[in-house]
Amino acid sequence: MKNFLRILSVSILLSLVGTPAKAQNESDERALLEVQNGISISKDSLFKLNLRFRMQNRFGLRTESGEDLSIEQTDFRVRRMRLRLDGYVLNPRIQYYIQLGFSKSDMDLDGGSFAQPIRDAIIYYYFNPNFYVGFGQSKLPGNRERVVSSGNLQFVDRSIANGVFTLDRDFGFFAYYTLPTKGKAQYQLKGAVSTGEGRNPSPGDNGLSYTGRIEFLPFGKFKNGGDYSEGDLEFEPKPKLSLALTLNSNQNAVRARGQLGSDLYAKRDQKVLIADAMFKYRGWGVLAEYFQRKSPDPITRNSAGATRVVWIGKGHNIQLSKMISSKSELALRYAEVRPEDEIKPYESQGDEVALGFSRYLNGHRIKLQGNLGYGWANNEWNLVNTSNFWFGTFQVEFGI
Numbered sequence: 001m002k003n004f005l006r007i008l009s010v011s012i013l014l015s016l017v018g019t020p021a022k023a024q025n026e027s028d029e030r031a032l033l034e035v036q037n038g039i040s041i042s043k044d045s046l047f048k049l050n051l052r053f054r055m056q057n058r059f060g061l062r063t064e065s066g067e068d069l070s071i072e073q074t075d076f077r078v079r080r081m082r083l084r085l086d087g088y089v090l091n092p093r094i095q096y097y098i099q100l101g102f103s104k105s106d107m108d109l110d111g112g113s114f115a116q117p118i119r120d121a122i123i124y125y126y127f128n129p130n131f132y133v134g135f136g137q138s139k140l141p142g143n144r145e146r147v148v149s150s151g152n153l154q155f156v157d158r159s160i161a162n163g164v165f166t167l168d169r170d171f172g173f174f175a176y177y178t179l180p181t182k183g184k185a186q187y188q189l190k191g192a193v194s195t196g197e198g199r200n201p202s203p204g205d206n207g208l209s210y211t212g213r214i215e216f217l218p219f220g221k222f223k224n225g226g227d228y229s230e231g232d233l234e235f236e237p238k239p240k241l242s243l244a245l246t247l248n249s250n251q252n253a254v255r256a257r258g259q260l261g262s263d264l265y266a267k268r269d270q271k272v273l274i275a276d277a278m279f280k281y282r283g284w285g286v287l288a289e290y291f292q293r294k295s296p297d298p299i300t301r302n303s304a305g306a307t308r309v310v311w312i313g314k315g316h317n318i319q320l321s322k323m324i325s326s327k328s329e330l331a332l333r334y335a336e337v338r339p340e341d342e343i344k345p346y347e348s349q350g351d352e353v354a355l356g357f358s359r360y361l362n363g364h365r366i367k368l369q370g371n372l373g374y375g376w377a378n379n380e381w382n383l384v385n386t387s388n389f390w391f392g393t394f395q396v397e398f399g400i
Contacts, residue, residue, distance in 0.1 A: 054399025207252025
């Protein structure tokens with residue numbers, strides 16, 4: 001009886017994990033289950049579902065000031081908890097991408113707003129491998145650090161420049177085209193027409209957001225899509241470079257930072273310019289970004305005289321990294337945000353420098369990360385300034 005139960009258990013397990021190649025050829029009535037990259041369930045060319053999850057568990061500290069090292073704030077939390085589903089239905093040309101977030105930060109509850117678990121919900125149609133379009137909610141083709149998945153970052157969080165100037169997610173129409181060339185060089189064109197109001201927007205006015213981006217890869221493609229993954233974990237044997245430029249025009253925007261930020265008291269047109277680059281070679285990596293936002297009339301007021309402003313100004317972010325072993329990396333970041341004179345009474349200049357260490361147990365999917373940094377305001381970097389602070393963070397990323 002015991003032997004019979006063992007044989008039955010093994011048979012059930014084999015049927016779940018996959019079907020031998022011979023059996024697959026003899027019968028196409030059984031769905032195939034694979035577990036190499038997440039959990040993948042497929043049925044011929046009619047259906048495919050890839051299921052993945054990931055979580056980021058974090059502990060962080062921030063000091064009272066640069067000189068006073070007593071703890072002003074602690075950060076114990078599940079920073080991100082994501083469930084991702086993607087695949088195709090009816091035809092491999094018709095693909096979908098869904099991502100749900102379940103942590104407090106994922107659902108935008110830190111500011112006390114209503115829960116928003118839907119992060120991505122978009123359908124794509126592939127005309128060919130070089131051209132596809134999408135309709136739904138997704139990340140706009142904006143700055144590189146934002147489009148890089150939070151699971152593929154070399155620091156525990158994105159820079160302060162990204163926080164102020166990123167285009168983030170929006171709902172609309174998307175298009176992507178790769179322009180092939182005779183040599184290794186490659187051009188990628190990306191565009192979107194969207195609401196301009198960010199995630200899960202309510203019905204709005206006729207003011208839309210228009211985004212265009214061009215990327216140039218002079219030395220050809222990166223290994224495993226490395227131009228959108230931080231750190232040279234692939235140890236590129238030859239130099240790889242991606243240069244990009246993004247332009248965004250958000251008409252009648254209702255939020256202080258376009259798709260993000262507090263609600264303005266009046267609608268304002270906004271324009272954003274982003275230039276960025278990614279370089280990798282033999283374990284070395286460089287990420288650089290430049291931002292600029294403009295608005296013809298950035299200051300808004302209500303009837304009581306309260307003021308809210310469009311965050312206009314410039315920002316920079318640069319990250320330098322080196323794989324010190326096959327699984328360990330050191331990274332250094334410097335980022336800044338500089339408001340225009342017109343809004344300086346309401347928004348402060350900010351700078352940060354951070355040192356990061358990552359231990360990759362299974363690439364970016366399972367890793368340990370530690371960051372130590374210093375932040376200062378209004379160009380007053382000295383330790384005695386009470387608005388300055390030290391910060392440290394430890395994070396575990398775990399997913400499939």
